Amino acid sequence: MIQTHSSFFSSRSKLEESDERSSITLATHAACFQTIGVYRGTQVHIRKPKIKSVSVDRKLLLELKQMHYITSPNLTRLIGLCTEVDSICILTEHCSRGNLQDILHNESIQLDWDFRISLITDIVEGMNYLHASPIHTHGRLTSTKCVIDSRFVLKITGFGLDSLNKVHRNTDVTDNIYTTLPELVWMAPEHLRVYPPRKCSQPGDVYSFAIILYEMCTRNEPYVNEPWYISLDDTLQKIKHGRSRFVRPTLNESDSFPDIVNLTKCCWLEMPEDRPTFHSIRRVIRAIKMKRNINPTENVLDVLLNRMEQYANNLEGLVEDRTQAFLEEKKKSEELLYQVLPKSVADQLRAGKSVIPESYSCVTIYFSDIVGFTEIAAKSSRFRKVVDFLNGVYSCFDTIIENYDVYKVETIGDAYMVVSGLPERNGNDHVRQISRMALDIVHSVRQFTIRHQPCTPLKTRIGIHSGPVCAGVVGMKMPRFCLFGDTVNTASRMESSGEAMKIHISEQTKLLLEQDNNFITAERGTITVKGKGLMTTFWLIDEISHQMDIVLL
Incomplete structure (x- = not known):
């Protein structure tokens, strides 16, 4: 050297x-x-x-x-x-x-x-x-x-x-x-x-x-x-x-x-x-x-102090801006996380705690899909129109469910799944929450207009079933809150065996609604349900208080 x-x-x-x-x-x-x-x-x-x-x-x-x-x-x-x-x-x-x-x-x-x-x-x-x-x-x-x-x-x-x-x-x-x-x-x-x-x-x-x-x-x-x-x-x-x-x-x-x-x-x-x-x-x-x-x-020390003050002011403003931007991004992340997972589950994950799977003695599960979705998609000239159509439908559904004590589990294609009674237990109110939500969705679907096919009426098929389930968080990279049990399968069968613009419910759901004595149902009869055999099912027609409101108006 x-x-x-x-x-x-x-x-x-x-x-x-x-x-x-x-x-x-x-x-x-x-x-x-x-x-x-x-x-x-x-x-x-x-x-x-x-x-x-x-x-x-x-x-x-x-x-x-x-x-x-x-x-x-x-x-x-x-x-x-x-x-x-x-x-x-x-x-x-x-x-x-x-x-x-x-x-x-x-x-x-x-x-x-x-x-x-x-x-x-x-x-x-x-x-x-x-x-x-x-x-x-x-x-x-x-x-x-x-x-x-x-x-x-x-x-x-x-x-x-x-x-x-x-x-x-x-x-x-x-x-x-x-x-x-x-x-x-x-x-x-x-x-x-x-x-x-x-x-x-x-x-x-x-x-x-x-x-x-x-x-x-x-x-x-x-x-x-x-x-x-x-x-x-x-x-x-x-x-x-x-x-x-x-x-x-x-x-x-x-x-x-x-x-x-x-x-x-x-x-x-x-x-x-x-x-x-x-x-x-x-x-x-x-x-x-x-x-x-x-x-x-000017004294060298004074020059140095002035420069350090200038740098400090720049740094203070920069830190304040970055902190505000960080808080805004954190708020957005929390809102997005609460949309993907239930709030109580998301808070546990954020705290670094493991979410222990739980069993629920009775919840009510809602399934729906769009009738004739394949034909609507086939008639659409562009794939973007199909995506915009689904986005419009489910944005309408999302707005409705915000008024009820329910949790949106997921959407797959044209399928829409909602549950009430978990992760926060609400007694037997889960069946009333899902039933009222389903009636509101049917009413909104009747008024919905498909933008690129205004002459084609939108129809949905809905199925509801009540029963016990287990729930827990699955996955590490993209964790999902999933439901397990026969109740999920039965609710899905209620939807697939139902009819357009009707709410198909199981006998268990009907018995819970009778306790409230505020809903109108009609027996459909005994039908063969895939994987379940013969089942007696019902149609949910309306809510009595809702009919009275219409008469008063």
Whole structure:
């Protein structure tokens, strides 16, 4: 490990390397991927050049010495260089809050202009120091090279060690000093026009800074929102050949802070000699801060506290919004869960308890289906019409059952199953609840109109039976509350052996209704029921109180 402190050569210390996502605290979902390692108990950022070996010569040692003497708070500190063959890597200070591009593209973070100017000031201070240092230029400046440390201070990284960049460049003539093709957007036009691109220059850094200012103003990627944008390659070609009419991103004063817009346009002028230096840009930024009543000589601690307050306000608002969204989604999930499972059963599952199967001495089960559903579906020109038809019918049924103490077990195709008396026991009221519900459904079906077949009357067939059942939750992935027992089968046979627009009930249900003495029934007679043999069954005609209401009306 070649180090930048004490002496350049020392024994290679243990370097623990791991890939982690460096998250931005104030934007819980914004993150950038970095290669992070631990060197002497401190987290460091690891950059791996695309080279297999490096020659430790006088020039490289001089560059390391120059990097060692960098003391600007707005430039990242070089930790050291690992020169092991096939494991060449550069260790720099790790900034845990991510990079500027992450923050600008995260819409959940609100950035006022005072805060943006503060970030711009950090960039200008860092670049001004760098241009005055022996390193002289950056050459690779982009918004991803502007990183935020744990104290919310913006620092510039990726500068220096030009000999490594030259080695990298010479290994493949198609490569350049920028690591990826999209980063060429930040490169000055005069450098793009040379193949392979020239090393760097101070006016070129100013141009790169102008593209970052565009991002600060619009919070958009450069060029992608232009009406003429086709691809990155096409854009780079336009920039290269735009000598007479140079190509730049569209930036309007009305959409951004006017002083920053004017500064941006000066920094990306076509002729390098026309662009301002960072020393003069520093004076412009100080004037802008005074114009906005921002003290240009403000104490560093005050600046830090202001930034932390800004971040805290953003985080507080973000947490409040996310909490509200979470509560709304939780409410929707609970409502959906209560529709799939009975409330008492759902609450037990949510509490992490197992639902023990129970037996019920007597409940009433309702089955119904649509008569002639196959013919209706066959006459429908589109399958969507069939789905809309079923949705309309069962939405009508669902509205009705909300008025009764019943639980909808399931719908399968055109079959509809409802039960009363479980999971909450209600004495013998279950037979009255199901009977009244069935009468209401028959009445609603008579008034229902099939939209795509208005001349076809809707008919339903209903069967009801009362008796003992067992019930429990079945399944883990999609748990269902299921009923078991002969009562379920008998109720299904009552429906299948019934007639259209009639409510077919068993003798057991009839005996329970007689206790109420409020329903009108008619004996159907003895019939053969599949799987049950001979059974005496009845028709449920109406409710006496319901008839009296009609007479009074």
